[in-house]
Amino acid sequence: MRYYILLIAFLFANLNLFANLHDDNKHLVLAGQIIDIETKKPLPGVRIEVINSKLGAISDIDGKYKIEFHEKGIYEIKFNFIGYNLNILTVNLKNDLFENIELISKPIQLNQVNISANRIEQSKEIKNISIINSEDIHKNLGQTFSESIKNIPGVSIMQTGPSIAKPVIRGMQSDRLVLVNSDVNQEGQQWGGEHAPEIDPFSSSSIEIIKGAAGLEYGPHAIGGVIKVSNSEITETDNINGNASIATFSNNRQIAGSLGLFGKTYLLDHLLWRAHISYRKAGDSKTPDYNITNSAFNELSYSGELTYKRTSEELNFMYSHFGTELGIFKGAHIHNLVDLQKAMNSDKPLIIEDFSYNINRPKQDITHDIFKIKGKYSTRLFDYESVYALQINHRQEYDSHTRYNPQAINFPSIDLTLYTHSFDLKAKHYPGKNIIAIIGLNLFRQGNIKEGNVNIIPNYRSYTGGAYSIIKLIKDKYSLETGLRYDYIWTETYRKINNVENDNIFEYQNISFSIGGNYEISDGWNLSSNISTAWRPPNLNELFSNDVHHGTARFEIGDIKLNAERNINTDINFNYNSEFINLQTGIYANYINNYIYSQPLKEPILTIRGAFPAFKFMQTNALISGIDGFFQFYTSHHHFAKLTYSYIYAEDLSANEPLVYMPPLSLSLINHFHIDDIGFMKDNFIELDTKYSAKQTRVPENSDYMEPPGEYFLLNLNIGTNLQFGNQDFKLNLSANNLLNRRYRDYMSRFRYFIDEPGLNIILRIFIPIN
């Protein structure tokens, strides 16, 4: 409480200060925002110098800058930022002036914008943030959402066959990550290892990854990190703007396409619209030796938006739909231990059929609908933002076997509908040129309805209320950030056992806290560090699961007495940026008290269907630590090499043994060649990516059916160009994944017991900006 009183007092004190400043007529103010011309993202840390004077400034975290002049006159102002072309602005200053600046990134980085974007954010951010912007998203168009972020150091994916991929950040996944999809915390059945995020990879123009605990703004659960997906801002232009793209894949004969457009409505000034549609259709994937039968999928997503937008206010309505039907490799749908052993002992899968686009059982059928209203209002010192969202997530899973029940033969065995209402309110205050204070409130109501007969998660109603406050201090050489959050969670579960109602109420409340700083040691050298603590209540599957998880033949048993997890995460990030070298290293240690995991039991569960290995959710104290980062070296303006690495050391501190399912050491070396323009072929590049994944040797004993698969090398090739005919661009991209058609299995794949990973995949992508 004392904290808030102090904060409020502090805010008012600064308010007065600023007011006084402005009454002083002697000062003229030049202010504005600096953004990237391509991505429209604000650029923090831009050095602003007034030529022939000592005046200057550095843009803040939102790219905003302000310079105070003592007299009228003509000034030349230099905007200087690593990785960007120098911009010089000449102004004849008579009154206060508001001038927005757009910076153009240097050509070689245009093809690798995520690196330069990394550098921007990292140069001022305290947390370890990586940004993938539209350029890099284009490179992975048509692939799963998780596929498009797996090249970030510290990020890997957990796959269940070729159609399902989940992101893993520094060894943390599922319920320990928060996914923010255009301002809304995405709520689906994310606890499931084979439940991929319901996000259309085509609709996002930037993906931000915050590693480590970043729960303050995004609520509890963000114990391992946050993935923030956002669409580009709609700008008011006379023409219809947007883009179209098409991608084709040789391996699974996939075709994918998307069309996104925005423009004015002409009904009302400043009323803008946007519409988006995307579609993917894929057949069975192929390993070097055989088809992965029943790995086909269809995905259709669409969205529509209406925005009323003025400089200081914005009202936005959005509806989006995501729908997918995906087949699950049949040979992995295991009925009992005997079948499992039979399937694992076979070199080739027991079921191999000819290529097909058909989706048969087992399969998943998922839709996710979001309806959102967002309001923004800005004054000179405050930005207010509020978001209401309704999400309906509907997941149906069909077993390979039809149900032994004549009334339900064509019904799914898992059928869950999750309704989520959320309301977020955020106020951002700029009391002084170096300070940003944020106060926020999140309210949340959820209802889950279970049909089907698999007992993994029950019916429930849940309410969450949370409030947080963050203060950022941004100085020339250093910045500091600290924040505090409180959450209260109330959940009631509804079950019926032998026709008797059995309800339970769970209540959790706790705080999260974080403090960190960033220090610019010298030109180009940057050091940041962060300590935070967050918590996560046990998920309902961890409390109530009591059934066989098909596909892995595991009988999972929940424990109603589990406590919440609490972590303490510390990290140190080190950056160096110069004209020829970019370097980033993050070292972290994440200690989790009451870490929830599933422990194999000695005795299998016997049923009439056979024996099932049993797993029980238990708690321990765990340490997940590691190092990840990259080293990028420009040999010339035509070539750079980039080495990315990540290593995780995870230990169960109570049992003194490694934690299961942690990604092994991985390395990637990219050689990027930039080729000068040839006629109408601009921005040409050839990129060779060598990937190495070590064998995971740190696994607990007797916790797995099979030894982890061995190390592997992969080679990917990517060739790109931008064909310019007049004003029209056609961005072409030809890539070959697994160029050498290598046979390999990945430790993080849930199907590694049964099948190899897909072989050679040649992909052609065309991206056409429309304006």
Place this chain on the structure above:
Amino acid sequence: MKKLMYIIFAVILAACNDNPSNPNNENEHDLPTTLKIHIYQLNDSGNGEIKDSSITLFDQPGGPGTPITLTPITLKFDNSKSTFYKAEIEVLNKSNSSNIIDVTKEIKLEAEYHQFFFTTLQKNKALITYGDKESDYTSTNLNGSDLPVGLKFLIEVPKNASVSNDTLSISLSHFPDATKKDGVTAGNETDIFVNFPIIYQK
């Protein structure tokens, strides 16, 4: 604008039929929970049953998670001649006590997609032969021949059997593709797998 807000509000209300307080029954599963084997000793002529027929129950009363209960099968033998038994399998789903489903009926309907397989741990102690064919139930000749199903089978205990214990494994293979069923090879999808203890008695 006001109208729009009303419409939006109505849509939200309509979409929110999310009352979770009336769940379905957790015990209900669409799985076989009970296996009954009715065993009848045959008389010397090989067709009539003798009076002391035995019925063995293999039940799983508490749903998944509860260990199954086993009753050993006792097979009597004679030192002078082979002893023959006739057995019939009955499969039930008793997960919902108010709605017991006879799974045997479904296996009969899908006779061409199912087959029971029998093996004993000890060799030459009990010989098992099939006592039925697909055409006894439902057959559209999908796999080209009239293959056994195994809902009925015969056990022969030879005269030289000694007093001992044995294990009878019974598994039910489900062939999603009926043409893959050949009458001899077990499939990759096992719907039932149980090991019965057998006691050979004089």
